[in-house]
Amino acid sequence: DIQLTQSPSFLSASVGDRVTITCRASQGISSYLAWYQQKPGKAPKVLIYAASTLQSGVPSRFSGSGSGTEFTLTISSLQPEDFATYYCQQFKSYPITFGPGTKVDFK
């Protein structure tokens, strides 16, 4: 099975900050990676797929990069509505797996 790790697990930031979250895969997954945002009590929402493609309707301050085993999600200027937990997910092979999540909280 392909394992995903995320760093950091927890991140304190302020409105306007540039935020970067890293996801690492235990083996190469090409660009078969997606990023999701989840707020408390809500279903997740896809932000990025194919490692770097912005989902329709997602603000352009979100961007993704990477290929192979290392990927990043960047929020260029953190907004109040961005405080949430972020998960990466791989689609390279079954079983599909999620990373453990990164919680972005107020500094």
Next chain:
Amino acid sequence: QVQLVESGGGVVRPGRSLRLSCAASGFTFSHHAMHWVRQAPGKGLEWVAIILYDGSDKFYADSVKGRFTISRDDSKNTLYLQINSLRPEDTAVYFCVREVVVYARAALDSWGPGTLVTVSS
């Protein structure tokens, strides 16, 4: 618009069975692979199972293989998850999720609100 609504959750004793349903609307259900994803209270997301768009193949997480069965009825636009031999560790919110594929890359683009399954004696 795309709508997914899960039902069938509740409080169940260990060892019992449960069937979850997901009613889909607003899109051509038979064109999409569908997933179940779960989330234990206060924990992260755990992928559970997928059924391909035509039902030709199904895959499961190791933690549920042999106990869970995913199925679909395209005539009813409904996805199912049969859960047998329930364990306390199956306690979670279960999400029904649609997969989309763009240029051979997938994403889970539409999620239901989830249904809570609590396994407790």
